[in-house]
Amino acid sequence: xxxxxxxxxxxxxxxxxxxxxxxxxxxxxxxxxxxxxxxxxxxxxxxxxxxxxxxxxxxxxxxxxxxxxxxxxxxxxxxxxxxxxxxxxxxxxxxxxxxxxxxxxxxxxxxxxxxxxxxxxxxxxxxxxxxxxxxxxxxxxxxxxxxxxxxxxxxxxxxxxxxxxxxxxxxxxxxxxxxxxxxxxxxxxxxxxxxxxxxxxxxxxxxxxxxxxxxxxxxxxxxxxxxxxxxxxxxxxxxxxxxxxxxxxxxxxxxxxxxxxxxxxxxxxxxxxxxxxxxxxxxxxxxxxxxxxxxxxxxxxxxxxxxxxxxxxxxxxxxxxxxxxxxxxxxxxxxxxxxxxxxxxxxxxxxxxxxxxxxxxxxxxxxxxxxxxxxxxxxxxxxxxxxxxxxxxxxxxxxxxxxxxxxxxxxxxxxxxxxxxxxxxxxxxxxxxxxxxxxxxxxxxxxxxxxxxxxxxxxxxxxxxxxxxxxxxxxxxxxxxxxxxxxxxxxxxxxxxxxxxxxxxxxxxxxxxxxxxxxxxxxxxxxxxxxxxxxxxxxxxxxxxxxxxxxxxxxxxxxxxxxxxxxxxxxxxxxxxxxxxxxxxxxxxxxxxxxxxxxxxxxxxxxxxxxxxxxxxxxxxxxxxxxxxxxxxxxxxxxxxxxxxxxxxxxxxxxxxxxxxxxxxxxxxxxxxxxxxxxxx
Amino acid sequence: xxxxxxxxxxxxxxxxxxxxxxxxxxxxxxxxxxxxxxxxxxxxxxxxxxxxxxxxxxxxxxxxxxxxxxxx
Numbered sequence: 001x002x003x004x005x006x007x008x009x010x011x012x013x014x015x016x017x018x019x020x021x022x023x024x025x026x027x028x029x030x031x032x033x034x035x036x037x038x039x040x041x042x043x044x045x046x047x048x049x050x051x052x053x054x055x056x057x058x059x060x061x062x063x064x065x066x067x068x069x070x071x072x073x074x075x076x077x078x079x080x081x082x083x084x085x086x087x088x089x090x091x092x093x094x095x096x097x098x099x100x101x102x103x104x105x106x107x108x109x110x111x112x113x114x115x116x117x118x119x120x121x122x123x124x125x126x127x128x129x130x131x132x133x134x135x136x137x138x139x140x141x142x143x144x145x146x147x148x149x150x151x152x153x154x155x156x157x158x159x160x161x162x163x164x165x166x167x168x169x170x171x172x173x174x175x176x177x178x179x180x181x182x183x184x185x186x187x188x189x190x191x192x193x194x195x196x197x198x199x200x201x202x203x204x205x206x207x208x209x210x211x212x213x214x215x216x217x218x219x220x221x222x223x224x225x226x227x228x229x230x231x232x233x234x235x236x237x238x239x240x241x242x243x244x245x246x247x248x249x250x251x252x253x254x255x256x257x258x259x260x261x262x263x264x265x266x267x268x269x270x271x272x273x274x275x276x277x278x279x280x281x282x283x284x285x286x287x288x289x290x291x292x293x294x295x296x297x298x299x300x301x302x303x304x305x306x307x308x309x310x311x312x313x314x315x316x317x318x319x320x321x322x323x324x325x326x327x328x329x330x331x332x333x334x335x336x337x338x339x340x341x342x343x344x345x346x347x348x349x350x351x352x353x354x355x356x357x358x359x360x361x362x363x364x365x366x367x368x369x370x371x372x373x374x375x376x377x378x379x380x381x382x383x384x385x386x387x388x389x390x391x392x393x394x395x396x397x398x399x400x401x402x403x404x405x406x407x408x409x410x411x412x413x414x415x416x417x418x419x420x421x422x423x424x425x426x427x428x429x430x431x432x433x434x435x436x437x438x439x440x441x442x443x444x445x446x447x448x449x450x451x452x453x454x455x456x457x458x459x460x461x462x463x464x465x466x467x468x469x470x471x472x473x474x475x476x477x478x479x480x481x482x483x484x485x486x487x488x489x490x491x492x493x494x495x496x497x498x499x500x501x502x503x504x505x506x507x508x509x510x511x512x513x514x515x516x517x518x519x520x521x522x523x524x525x526x527x528x529x530x531x532x533x534x535x536x537x538x539x540x541x542x543x544x545x546x547x548x549x550x551x552x553x554x555x556x557x558x559x560x561x562x563x564x565x566x567x568x569x570x571x572x573x574x575x576x577x578x579x580x581x582x583x584x585x586x587x588x589x590x591x592x593x594x595x596x597x598x599x600x601x602x603x604x605x606x607x608x609x610x611x612x613x614x615x616x617x618x619x620x621x622x623x624x625x626x627x628x629x630x631x632x633x634x635x636x637x638x639x640x641x642x643x644x645x646x647x648x649x650x651x652x653x654x655x656x657x658x659x660x661x662x663x664x665x666x667x668x669x670x671x672x673x674x675x676x677x678x679x680x681x
Numbered sequence: 682x683x684x685x686x687x688x689x690x691x692x693x694x695x696x697x698x699x700x701x702x703x704x705x706x707x708x709x710x711x712x713x714x715x716x717x718x719x720x721x722x723x724x725x726x727x728x729x730x731x732x733x734x735x736x737x738x739x740x741x742x743x744x745x746x747x748x749x750x751x752x753x
Contacts, residue, residue, distance in 0.1 A: 060710030065703060095712045095734045244715070248698075251709040252716060278737065279722050286725050386739040390726055398741065423703070492704055492744035496711065497730060497737040 002050045003162050005155075006076060008103060009087035010096050011035075011058030012498045014115045018087055018145040019055040022155065026510050030376040033058060033496050038417070039075055044155060051159070054081065062102040064216065067420040067428075080108065082162040085154065087113045090120045090127060090142075093266060097258045098251075100136065101176050107202035109165040110138045111158045118144040124269035135261035137174035176257040180241060181249070184211060184234045192230055198222050211235065212250050278499040282383065291387045298380075302371040303467070306364060307448075307460040314363035315448065319608075322356040342546065346535055353595045354531025355523050358588035361445040362523075366516045368441055372410050373511035377503035381406070382495055389493045395475060396482030398422070398493040401431040405474070408438030409467070410515070412639040415440075416646055426488040429647060430481055433656050436639070437474040439467050439631050441515075442587035446630045449591050453611030454620040462624075470631050473663060485655075527592055530585045534593050550597060569629060569665065570622035570672035580629065586636045621680045625672040632664035684719065684740075684748040685727060692720040693750035700747045711738060719750060 007015045011033030020027055023042030029035065036057050044051040056075055057068035064070040076084065086103050088096040093114075104110050112132075120127060133140045139157050143150030175182055189207035193200050198221045200206035209217035210231050218228075235246045242249045275283075284290060305311065327348055334344045375381050381403060389399030400422050407415035415435050422428040439447075447463050455462040537555040539546055547553050551560075551574065559574030566577050579593040598613040618626065634657045635643070644653045687693050695717050698705050712734040713719070722730045727742030740748075 060707065063706040063710065065707040065710075092734070092736050095736050098710060098712065247702075247706065247709070248714060251714050255712070255714060255717070275722070282730055282737075283723055286723055286730060288725050291725060382739070386728065386730070387725065389728055389739075389741050393741070399739070423707075492700065493728070493739065493741035494704070494707060494711065494744055495739045497739050499737075 001163075002052070003083070003159070004052045004054065004079070004081040005044075005083045005085055005158055005162075006054040006056055006079075006081035007085050007087055008056050008072065008076065008099070009058060009115075010060055010089060010092075010099060011496065013058065013087050013089040013092075013096060014145045015055055015058060015087050016040075018085075018113065018115065018143070018151070019053060021145050021148050021151050022053050026514075027055070028511055028514065029507060030381075033382065033421070033498070035376075039071065046152075047155065047159075049159065051155070059099065061099055062106075063214070066423040076106065076108070082165075083109045083111055083158045085111050085113055085158055087115050087145075090114045090116050091123070093127070094255075094258055094262055097136075097262070098254060101254045101257065104136060104138055104174055105176075105205050105208060107205055109161045111154065111161055112136070112138055112140040113143045113145075113150070113154050114140055115143050115145055117142040118147060118149070126267040128265040128267075131265040132261060135265070177250070177253045178256075181211075181238065181253060184238060188231065188234060192227055196221055196223065196227065208250075211246065213246055276499065278379070278497075281500055282497070285380070285383050286387055295384055295387055298375075300464070302368070303464050304460055306368045306371065307463045311364045311367060312452075312459065314367070315360050318360045318363060322352070322359060327352045327356065342539070345539070346532070349599060350531050350535030350596055351528065353599075354534065354592040355527055356595070358445050358527060358591050359520070359523055361448055361588075362516055362519055364448070365441045365444060365519055366512050368444070369410055369515040370508060370512045372407070373508045374503050375406070376511075377501065377507050379498045379500040382497050385495060386493075386497070392478075393490060393493075395434075395478030396486075396490055397427060397430060397434075397478060398490050400491075400493060400495065401427065401434070404431050404435045405438050408435040408440060410441055411518075412436055412438075412440045412635055413642045416639065416642045419646065422491065424488070424491045426486045427491055429652060430478065430486045432643060432646060433481065433659065434474040434478055436635050436643075436656070436660060437470045437477065437632060439470045440587065440639075441519075442636065443630055445588050445591045447627050449594070449611065450614070450618075450623045450627050452608070453614045454618065454623040466627050466631055469628060469667075473632060473667060477659075477663065522586060523588075526586055527589060530582060530589045531592055531596065534582060534589075534596050538597055555597075566629075568673070569668040570625045571618065571629075573617050575617070576626060580633070583630065584634065584637055584640075586638070587630070590630060619681050621672060621675045624675070625668040628671050629664045629668040632660060632667055634661045634664075682750060684721070684729065684731070684745045684750050685742060687719075687721050687750060687752075689721040689724055692718055692753060694718050694753050695748055696751050697749045698747065699749065700744060704744065708744075712736070713738075713748065718753065719748075 007019060009015050016027050016029045016036055019040065019042060020029070022044050024045045025042050027040055036055060039057065040055040042053050044053055056072040059069045059072045062073050064073050084103055086100050088100065100112060114127065114129060129140050129142055139161065141150055141154045141157055143154055145151065177185065185204065185207050188210055189203045192210070193203045193206050206217070206221065211234060213235065238249055239246055285294060330352060331348050334347060384406065385399040385402040388402045392399055392401055403421070404415045404419040407418055412435065416432050419428050419431045419435065422431055447466055451459045451462045534555070538550045538553045540554060541547050541552055542554055542557065550556050555578050556574055559578040562581065563572045563574045563577045566572050575594065575597045579590045579597070582593045583590040595610055598610055640657065643656055644650070647653055695713060695715050697715060698708060698713065700708065717733060720732045722732055722737065729740045729745050731738050731740060
């Protein structure tokens with residue numbers, strides 16, 4: 001038999017940890033709400049039945065608010081999984097059960113996993129699982145996903161439920177509301193629901209949704225004005241009795257039911273109310289005076305380590321490995337085997353030179369991701385969002401935009417996608433545009449190359465200034481765009497703050513190695529192909545003759561055409577122009593192209609001598625303008641595709657790309673021409 | 682009084698939520714509904730970290746001002 005089980009639950013309740021345990025995969029688990037933004041699928045291992053497991057984004061309720069909640073709700077309603085496994089954070093049981101009441105009402109078989117039971121036991125609290133089962137009318141299994149406990153039992157129970165419900169089409173008979181509301185639901189179910197043009201699969205749920213006034217449900221059911229009037233009678237009657245609006249009455253009733261059930265089943269050792277360790281840390285981390293200096297110190301520390309002594313040490317080490325050991329050995333082999341000069345040139349100069357020039361930065365990028373992972377896993381990320389909210393609000397954004405922006409320092413693609421946690425479309429578009437100005441990891445090799453050539457003494461500070469430049473441009477763009485094309489009210493900032501956790505070595509290494517692997521894979525595929533194409537284009541002319549002077553090659557001819565566009569920015573030579581253009585494939589290719597064009601990879605050449613070659617065509621001022629342009633101009637093709645998908649509009653995608661390139665040109669122009677006026681060189 | 686006026690460390694009961702509908706629904710999912718007790722853990726220039734039903738929520742000044750509470 002084939003079965004589909006979907007995991008639903010609040011953000012940060014351990015769904016992805018559970019998913020990894022069941023399927024044996026290694027999806028990234030973070031400690032902030034919204035890590036899983038897209039549903040993920042896997043197969044349950046250790047079971048002979050064919051069980052597909054779907055990990056959905058975390059949601060607080062089934063009333064869709066943000067895009068991820070819509071994804072989760074649509075999946076449940078449209079795909080009809082066989083069993084919903086509702087995962088509950090047992091340390092926060094009351095709030096988590098709110099979603100459970102809604103999930104049970106859907107009429108799809110539900111099994112509840114009461115997760116993080118180890119933490120409950122550690123606190124000395126007790127939960128009577130049998131009593132909860134009785135109250136909610138669904139099977140409940142205690143689990144500790146991070147320790148792998150209870151997982152098998154959970155799956156066996158889900159399988160059992162799936163098999164039996166296939167026979168009975170069991171819908172839960174559980175009633176969560178008080179008499180008056182239940183009476184209204186019953187009446188609507190019996191009189192109004194049967195008269196609907198669209199036949200309801202679950203009459204009770206339909207009746208409830210009509211009473212609640214759920215917009216999506218009304219749309220789907222194609223409800224007539226006459227029916228709406230009938231419903232209105234019930235709504236007005238109840239609103240008068242309870243002196244509140246309908247939605248609040250229903251929500252209140254659900255919480256009342258939960259409180260009543262919990263008061264019998266849960267025994268807490270401490271009464272609560274005292275400050276937890278997390279609260280004490282928050283008192284310092286979100287302190288009105290200390291918060292921002294502390295945040296800046298953390299960021300500066302990360303930069304000093306990544307770009308300072310430790311980072312450059314790794315670069316030197318890998319540089320020697322690739323450009324001396326590997327290039328030398330391969331070159332030796334080719335000479336011994338008598339390979340043709342063009343083949344020798346392609347392999348040593350094109351492939352090793354092109355790929356090598358970016359591979360040297362892999363350890364440094366991994367260091368950066370290691371620190372980003374610590375920020376995510378410890379729980380500091382959502383605090384930083386909170387601290388930055390007030391600042392971002394001045395730009396017309398909420399603190400929620402901060403997370404995509406911070407992730408933008410890693411890679412724009414996941415960063416753009418994480419903007420989904422924003423609830424309103426204009427905020428999301430603005431966040432995406434600004435996120436692109438946060439310098440991504442792939443641009444790092446470009447800076448590293450130029451600072452080592454021109455700013456050897458102050459490497460970390462110069463790179464830091466480039467990152468700050470990106471932030472400043474984002475600030476100005478935010479103010480301008482919010483006042484012009486993206487006018488609108490900013491959504492309020494409401495975010496759950498997970499308790500602080502000490503990051504696990506396993507979690508950090510998964511994150512870091514994943515990134516390193518991505519980068520190396522990219523080097524082996526896209527960059528490899530690009531290196532071959534670039535080598536070809538700079539070795540042959542349009543008539544496919546091998547040329548002595550690369551200036552006469554396909555690339556040279558083309559570069560000379562576009563070079564005047566960059567001349568006012570200080571780097572009007574064709575090699576730099578072409579290098580920037582090839583950056584559309586991936587930003588690291590800028591360095592690869594410069595490497596190939598300047599003959600890196602030839603025996604005895606290493607990154608240091610590429611730097612020396614660059615000194616003949618650049619000055620420090622030109623180099624800085626070049627780095628600024630690289631920072632700001634249009635994103636790589638992967639990010640471009642992601643922007644198109646997330647913005648879902650060609651108009652906005654092209655606007656974004658055009659805006660970025662325009663801003664890049666203007667900023668580089670100001671830096672170069674302004675710098676010259678001030679007497680810099 | 683609005684939640685923004687509650688002294689950190691003190692507990693109060695939520696009376697009314699004046700936020701617009703979609704925000705209100707989201708807050709309901711997080712446990713913020715009339716009748717629930719809420720306390721302020723810390724405050725940073727008007728933005729609050731509050732404790733509701735055992736979890737910690739960050740609220741900006743604007744939304745905190747839309748929650749009216751009553752000292753218990």
